[in-house]
Amino acid sequence: MSFDRLRRRAAAVRSRWTGLERDWQSVAVGAATVATVAVFELQIPW
């Protein structure tokens, strides 16, 4: 993948993210955390 394509994709993600209402952004962060923990069996320390 060329650098330009990467940059365009990043810009598209950023634009979609800023277009989201804050509540939906919270849901997205939650979903991403659940997916990361589930897929990689990530152990988050406390």
Add this chain to the structure above:
Amino acid sequence: MSITRFLPGLVALGLGGVLARAIELTLGPNHLLVAIALGFVLANAVGVPDRLEPGIGTHKLWLGAGIVLMGASLTLETVLEVGGTVLLVVVGVTAMTVLVVELLARNVFGLAERLGSLLAAGSGICGVSAVVAVAGAIRAREDQIAYAAATVLLFDAITIVVYPLVGDLLGLSDVVFGVWAGVSMFSTGPVVAVGFAHSEVAGQWATMAKLSRNALIGAVVIAYASYYARSDSAGRPSLRTLWDEFPKFVLGFLALVALASAGVFSPAQQASLENAYNWLFVLAFVGLGTEIQLAELRSTGLTPALVVLLALFVASTVSLVVLAALF
């Protein structure tokens, strides 16, 4: 908009969170209350530097994400066990708070109608977010919005200190303390903070009760818009408003409750998600602390503060008596 604009503030939130946790581990005070105190000291002693503001301003995003993740540590069984009764208490206390503030504001203290309504929404539903939502629907003036928001923030600051003290003094059980904070305190952040400062279970009940209360915001906005639309063209109430004002992260929270109830998560995954929301909360509360600014609190009008104080006293006492009798 560049991520580097947010980075300094995010790093500050992270450092504050780690420091709060370290202070808890070494000295004992609850990390969430320490996090709020750290933010408060930063904002009021030295002031938040401009370049930290964008990142620190994301704290509500982390609070919402933490609440979503909290769903993974609950099951429908737990929620349904006392959920119906709690829902009735939530609706009852919310209605009572709104009515008491409206009555006091209009009939006893002679405040402007719209200011009274903003104070009622802020006290009854979800703090400053409710003030802003109702203000838009009833076309309140800027100074009324500022007064109402400052009053709500003043009581957020007071209740963060007073509720844990009363809870410990009366030896309240986890469920009673959590639901009591959830139905009678104002903004979501402080409710979650004092709930989890009491105990994990109290925190979960505080959050669930508060989320149920927040979900009433759409109905309250419609009711106020309809009321003021009768006398002027202040609002266009519609079912669409219900959806627009609904706190959507509640849907993420419910989705995770459903997944946890279906046994999707292993105990290790649940422990990780629990730790994740603890970190998200501690980040959020450092940011929340920076919003408690003494200079702004001093701008609260005496009469609006008195109205809200009396209503809070009534709602808090009645709900505590009812909850102590029920649980």
